[in-house]
Amino acid sequence: MSFRGRFTNKIDSKGRVSVPAKFRAVTIAQGLNGVILFPPLNPGSFVEGCGPAFSDVIDQMLDRLDPFAPERQALSAVLIGESAELSFDSDGRVILPETLRNLAGITDEATFVGMGQRFQIWEPKAYDAYYAKALEDAQKYRDMLRAPAAQGGGGQ
Amino acid sequence: MSFRGRFTNKIDSKGRVSVPAKFRAVTIAQGLNGVILFPPLNPGSFVEGCGPAFSDVIDQMLDRLDPFAPERQALSAVLIGESAELSFDSDGRVILPETLRNLAGITDEATFVGMGQRFQIWEPKAYDAYYAKALEDAQKYRDMLRAPAAQGGGGQ
């Protein structure tokens, strides 16, 4: 079960957004009645989100670095220090922390984009702009997709 | 078991289309009571479809890229962000998301074309036009079809 699809929801006067029902199903299946958000490592104005499964992966990746290495400290400061675990209210909504909202330039609408083990939250127009470029890039990157040898999946 | 043949079905006032029974049998055999749709990586006005088997291949290909690489983000945005997992209703129908319908110019009819491990969905007239050209091209490309090597698994 993974995050898939794109959904744009409104932010009401109290700052609440509905997390798409299909995304809620994923994190709940992972044992969390909520989501985990953190800032992006890629350049760009958006928020990263996930459930406990990918959050654990991040922890493991960080644990592979030396405990006192400066790289580890920097990555931890971003990925853990600025992260937030938000609980769903009884209708499946969350309130985005101000820091993360500002980071992504989100005001009254938020676009949720599924990316497999995790998802992203964008200001809708910013995502449109990003996607136009991503589509071109994806066609260029097509050859980076190599089918596993085991299965003879026909690439395009 | 693979997707084979061409079928054109109607889209009703609620936006529902019957997925051809023979296609349903394939994805159900793969363990999914539905289909997975996504945009084409190559330029073109149609929708790609498959079952879990091919979808897993895509996921594995993406997973081989570093988690925060920009290439992975772009490819995921297209192949997962714009994709959808649709469940069959009790009569084997699905509702095509507006984004994918627009992409293919589909309004009131949809042509399903089997392509082995996956299939495509076209606006019927667009497919007719494409097929006329594909037929010519296929004859030109005839010599690209090589017999499999005796032992080693040759190229695709």
Next chain:
DNA sequence: CGGGACATCATGGGATATCATGGGATATCA
């Protein structure tokens, strides 16, 4: 070999459930 009974399938429509959204009321915390 022929024909009738039956199953499968695409399609349509009414009833029901789910979802996103808004707002009032209550709880929590500094």
Next chain:
DNA sequence: TGATATCCCATGATATCCCATGATGTCCCG
């Protein structure tokens, strides 16, 4: 005590379920 967050309910839109229909294909039995 004021501000923020949480709970609960209402609502409209959308999707889902369930049943009906007709057309096509399949099977079986005479």
